Amino acid sequence: MPEYTVLTVVAVVVVIALELAWLRTGIFRSAQYWAAMAIVFFFQCLVDGWLTKLSDPIVLYSPTQFSGIRFPWDIPIEDFGFGFAMVTGTMLGWLRLGSKEARDDA
Structure with missing residues (x-):
């Protein structure tokens, strides 16, 4: 199975x-x-649509490293899972640290 796909699924699940x-x-x-x-x-x-457009890509993906599914436009679907995991993980860290700081101040 393609590495980028596997790592994206793992990140989302984690x-x-x-x-x-x-x-x-x-x-x-x-x-x-x-x-x-x-x-x-x-x-x-x-941004990702512009960076990965097949007509003139700035970012290239090895076909062996991702599922090959691109939607919408030419965006590899793994990018959305990775984005979800990255942003959600950051928000969770922010909420957790904020909650800890609020408890420490009390």
Whole structure:
């Protein structure tokens, strides 16, 4: 199986498991989170679409390292999973550290 695909799936599963099993911040129930993710994905489509366009790519992907599925335009679908894991993991860290700081101040 392609390395980028495997690592993306692992990252998504780890971030979701981290939230559901350990951190339990409730982020997935937050409308603010989903609004933020919509904004991230909108701009990701613009930038990633431009960087990976097959007509004149700036970023090249080895065909053996990803699934080969590109949507929308020419964006490898793994980029969305990686973006989800990266942004969600950062938000979870922010929420967790913020909660710890609030407890320390109390």
